[in-house]
Amino acid sequence: MVRKNKNMANINLVTEPEKQKSKIAEGGLAIITLVFVLIMLLYAGLVFYNKTLTGKISNVKAQYESKYQEMVSGESTKTVLDFNNRITISKESLKQEKNMVEDLAQIEKSIISGVFLDSYEYDQKGNAITLNCMGDNYNKVAKQIVNFKSNEYFPNVTSGETTLDKEKGKISFKIILSLNK
Amino acid sequence: MKLKILLPPLLIVGIIIVAIWMVYPAYTNGADGFKEKRAELKAEEEKLTNVENKIENVKKLSAQLSSITDKKEEIVSYIPETIKEEQIIDNVNFIAGEEGLSVKNISVVQPKAKAVDTEMTDEELEASGLEVPAIKKPEATLFDVEVSMVGNYDKIKNFLDKVHRFHRFKRFDTIEIKKYASEKEGDTVSGLQLDAVLSFNFYKKSNKPADMEDPVFANGNFSGLQIVDDIKNKKNISMLKMEAEQAGRVDPFSP
Numbered sequence: 001m002v003r004k005n006k007n008m009a010n011i012n013l014v015t016e017p018e019k020q021k022s023k024i025a026e027g028g029l030a031i032i033t034l035v036f037v038l039i040m041l042l043y044a045g046l047v048f049y050n051k052t053l054t055g056k057i058s059n060v061k062a063q064y065e066s067k068y069q070e071m072v073s074g075e076s077t078k079t080v081l082d083f084n085n086r087i088t089i090s091k092e093s094l095k096q097e098k099n100m101v102e103d104l105a106q107i108e109k110s111i112i113s114g115v116f117l118d119s120y121e122y123d124q125k126g127n128a129i130t131l132n133c134m135g136d137n138y139n140k141v142a143k144q145i146v147n148f149k150s151n152e153y154f155p156n157v158t159s160g161e162t163t164l165d166k167e168k169g170k171i172s173f174k175i176i177l178s179l180n181k
Numbered sequence: 182m183k184l185k186i187l188l189p190p191l192l193i194v195g196i197i198i199v200a201i202w203m204v205y206p207a208y209t210n211g212a213d214g215f216k217e218k219r220a221e222l223k224a225e226e227e228k229l230t231n232v233e234n235k236i237e238n239v240k241k242l243s244a245q246l247s248s249i250t251d252k253k254e255e256i257v258s259y260i261p262e263t264i265k266e267e268q269i270i271d272n273v274n275f276i277a278g279e280e281g282l283s284v285k286n287i288s289v290v291q292p293k294a295k296a297v298d299t300e301m302t303d304e305e306l307e308a309s310g311l312e313v314p315a316i317k318k319p320e321a322t323l324f325d326v327e328v329s330m331v332g333n334y335d336k337i338k339n340f341l342d343k344v345h346r347f348h349r350f351k352r353f354d355t356i357e358i359k360k361y362a363s364e365k366e367g368d369t370v371s372g373l374q375l376d377a378v379l380s381f382n383f384y385k386k387s388n389k390p391a392d393m394e395d396p397v398f399a400n401g402n403f404s405g406l407q408i409v410d411d412i413k414n415k416k417n418i419s420m421l422k423m424e425a426e427q428a429g430r431v432d433p434f435s436p
Contacts, residue, residue, distance in 0.1 A: 032192040046207040053218040060225040067232045072390035076243040082386045084397040085319035086256045093350040101342045119359040
């Protein structure tokens with residue numbers, strides 16, 4: 001009886017873990033298979049979605065190209081841009097304009113008695129005025145230079161060649177007046 | 182039974198191979214993977230939205246332009262579309278006459294055309310490695326007008342003032358005022374002689390496709406319209422309008 005019981009116990013001990021192992025192995029295989037299938041599905045999904053994206057990109061690009069052409073070649077765009085360019089040019093141009101009368105008024109203010117102008121030359125590039133003056137004597141010449149130097153409108157005053165005009169009995173002298181920018 | 186044992190490791194190897202060699206490159210490969218395509222689509226959509234916004238802005242700007250036709254006329258009068266040299270000659274002559282100056286010369290020097298276009302194209306600029314300007318600044322065409330007249334100091338001063346105030350851009354490049362005494366017999370004009378070179382300009386409307394990146398399209402409003410009022414305040418002498426005279430002569434050589 002004892003022997004029989006022993007045999008029964010042996011059978012039970014061998015068969016139970018075998019079945020469990022088999023079940024675990026089957027479960028594991030199923031999970032791995034499922035992961036494999038999911039990976040393959042993911043790949044297929046990516047490939048498919050990539051193609052959809054390519055289609056969408058082409059569509060958006062075509063729309064962009066059409067709108068871009070409408071924009072850059074449209075008459076209203078050109079008119080708007082032309083007007084805006086004219087505003088930009090006008091701003092620059094207005095800055096470049098200068099009323100020459102102001103320069104003359106400043107010279108009038110600085111000329112002393114006994115001196116008069118023989119010629120006036122303005123040069124926009126050099127931003128300077130060259131005056132050829134006639135003075136009664138050298139004292140007047142010196143005083144005239146001082147008067148121009150004391151006028152803040154002319155930041156730099158340079159005296160030039162001085163000659164005696166025997167015919168007129170005057171001193172001819174040159175003064176270069178720099179102008180503020 | 183053997184298959185059952187081999188299958189799991191084979192599947193694991195398969196999963197690794199598929200993941201490394203197929204799924205990851207399909208997701209991102211630096212060129213046309215899913216990730217790159219998605220970024221490209223986003224960028225293209227942004228570009229489209231950008232151009233659509235700019236088209237909207239152009240519509241708003243066009244509507245604004247239609248409501249400020251007077252300002253448009255002011256600007257076009259100040260910076261005309263064509264050289265309009267006849268307008269300059271007529272106006273300078275009119276002002277000189279008004280001031281009692283004796284006109285000796287009014288000459289328009291036509292702007293010189295470039296013999297060879299030395300400007301590089303954008304592609305050439307890019308290839309040269311030099312910096313490509315973002316937006317080309319609009320430039321008007323300048324041309325010279327030489328004037329010469331005789332009169333007294335006050336008249337010359339008034340002439341210079343009136344020319345400065347007439348409603349078109351001009352810049353005095355050189356001015357020379359000197360004593361004048363006629364050498365011709367019977368010529369009674371004496372006083373001072375004014376010789377001046379003035380720069381005028383014009384800006385031709387471009388027929389080229391517009392530069393979409395121009396800042397004006399970034400918003401639906403013209404900025405800097407204040408300049409029109411500045412011009413109006415400073416340039417208060419209107420340009421005379423020229424109209425063609427009735428013409429037609431049998432002998433064009435007869436005086």
